[in-house]
Amino acid sequence: MEDRPTLEGEISFRAPGAIEPGKTWYKIVGKLQSAPLIALHGGPGTGYEYMDPLIDLYDQRGIPIIFYDQVGCGRSTHYREKMGDGSFWTFDLFMQELDNLVDHLELREKGFYVLGQSWGGMLGAAYASRRPQGLKKLILAGSPASIPLYVEAANYLLSQLPPDVRDTLRQCIKKGDFESPEFQAASLVFYKRHFCRIYPFPEQIQAGFKNLEDDPTAYLTMQGPSEFVINGTFKDWEGWKDAHNIEAETLLLNGRYDEAMDSCIEPWFKTIPKVKWAILENSAHMSHWEERERFMQLCGAFLGNSSNK
Numbered sequence: 001m002e003d004r005p006t007l008e009g010e011i012s013f014r015a016p017g018a019i020e021p022g023k024t025w026y027k028i029v030g031k032l033q034s035a036p037l038i039a040l041h042g043g044p045g046t047g048y049e050y051m052d053p054l055i056d057l058y059d060q061r062g063i064p065i066i067f068y069d070q071v072g073c074g075r076s077t078h079y080r081e082k083m084g085d086g087s088f089w090t091f092d093l094f095m096q097e098l099d100n101l102v103d104h105l106e107l108r109e110k111g112f113y114v115l116g117q118s119w120g121g122m123l124g125a126a127y128a129s130r131r132p133q134g135l136k137k138l139i140l141a142g143s144p145a146s147i148p149l150y151v152e153a154a155n156y157l158l159s160q161l162p163p164d165v166r167d168t169l170r171q172c173i174k175k176g177d178f179e180s181p182e183f184q185a186a187s188l189v190f191y192k193r194h195f196c197r198i199y200p201f202p203e204q205i206q207a208g209f210k211n212l213e214d215d216p217t218a219y220l221t222m223q224g225p226s227e228f229v230i231n232g233t234f235k236d237w238e239g240w241k242d243a244h245n246i247e248a249e250t251l252l253l254n255g256r257y258d259e260a261m262d263s264c265i266e267p268w269f270k271t272i273p274k275v276k277w278a279i280l281e282n283s284a285h286m287s288h289w290e291e292r293e294r295f296m297q298l299c300g301a302f303l304g305n306s307s308n309k
Contacts, residue, residue, distance in 0.1 A: 004058065005031050011104045013097055015071055015079070017088045022077030024097055028105075029055055030064030035111040035136055037303065038066045038101070040120030044094070044218040046208035047074035051117065053288045056296045061305045063113075066105070071097055072218035073211050080217050086233040089221045091126050098127055108134040113303055115139040118260070118285065119223070122239055125268070128250070129242040138246065139299055141253040142260045142285045145240035145267035147230055153261035154228035157194055165189045169228075178225040187226060194259040195227060196286040205286060227259055240267035249274045251302045255283030255290065276302070 007028045014021045027048070030036070039051045048067040057063045069076040071093070082088045102112065111134045116124030121143020128138045144150035158166060165186045172183040192199050201209075212219055224231040250272045254265050256279055269277045278298050283290040 004029050004055070010075075011101060013071065013077070013100050015077070015088070015093060016096065017082075017085075018077075018079060022071055022079075024068055024071060024077075024101060025075035026066060026068035026101060026105075028064060028066050030058045030062070032064055032105060032107070032110070034062075034064065035113060036064035036066050036107065037113040037115055038068075038098070040098070040114060040116035040124050041067075041070065042118030042120050042208070043073065043212065044070060044089070044119050044222055045073040045212050045215060047211040049074075049204040049207040049211075050202075050286070051288070052204050053292050053296070054115065054299075056292065057300055057303070060296060061300045061303065063300075063303060063305075066101070066112075068101060070094055070218075073215055078215050078217070080215060082221070083217045084221055086221060089218050089233065091123065091234075094123050095127050095130070098123070099132065102132070102134065110134075111136045113137045113139070115141065115299065116143055117141045117288070118143055122234075122237070125239050125243060125246065128248050129239075129245040131245060131247050135248050137303060138248045138250045139253065139302065140250065140268060141287065141295075142255065142258055143268075144260050144264035145238075145243065145271075146264055147235055147237045149264035149267070150260065151228075151230050151235075153264050154230075154259060157259060157261070158190065158228060161189060161193075173229055178229070190228060190259075194257055194284050197257065197282070197284045197290050198286070202289055205289065240271045243268055243271040244273065246272045247274075249302075250276070251298065252277040253287060253295065253298060254279060255285060255287045256281045257284040258287075259285050 010023045013024045047069050114124045121140035168186040222232045222234050280287040280291045288295045
């Protein structure tokens with residue numbers, strides 16, 4: 001649809017621990033006359049572009065969509081000088097940024113939905129566990145409830161790779177070699193199986209990798225050098241332990257071939273009071289691309305229609 005109302009803007013945001021005030025860049029598709037869906041991208045640091053298919057929910061259901069680049073990536077303020085600073089790159093930083101966005105756009109009274117993908121869902125669940133005013137419903141897509149369980153799953157998936165690929169990855173990981181062509185080629189085998197089963201990767205997904213390449217500060221500090229080597233500050237994170245505090249109705253989504261295997265989604269299902277869980281049978285980690293129609297059907301049915309478009 002070429003006639004979608006679209007607005008881009010910037011919001012001042014003073015990140016705790018930052019010397020200078022920063023900004024959050026955002027993009028709204030639709031008009032904020034009804035409860036919008038706020039999209040929380042992954043990484044941290046991938047940027048909003050790969051979340052673009054969510055526009056389908058506006059086209060099909062009239063739900064306004066709010067995209068934004070979290071600080072540290074894309075068009076929002078970067079803090080490259082904070083590499084390795086675990087006191088700066090925290091869940092609280094990103095939750096304060098989200099609250100700042102919600103308040104700036106005056107969403108508390110009309111309410112809003114949150115969809116978080118991967119890291120974005122970890123952030124979304126942590127945010128929802130604080131019971132923020134206005135949060136109506138929550139969608140967690142490919143988002144682990146436990147990083148230790150995620151690491152267990154990743155190690156299992158690595159063990160199922162072809163022997164030569166598996167051996168290359170293990171040797172590179174042991175040496176701390178995450179940059180060589182050999183590591184990159186072997187990683188691609190994992191990514192094509194468990195990250196995104198559409199190859200070549202869609203342009204917007206490639207944009208996420210480019211954002212991480214441009215500024216890996218948040219990713220390297222919080223997660224680590226790859227999707228399956230987690231040695232950053234959230235390596236011991238157990239988000240499900242606070243999930244009993246989530247009051248919003250929640251939809252869990254993951255793919256049958258997802259790097260976020262069922263084992264690390266299940267604690268959400270057992271802990272969140274009002275929860276549904278659907279598995280997309282032909283998807284890995286990018287189910288909003290791999291099974292776009294099914295993904296939007298599930299999200300649309302969960303969120304319902306908006307009367308304003």
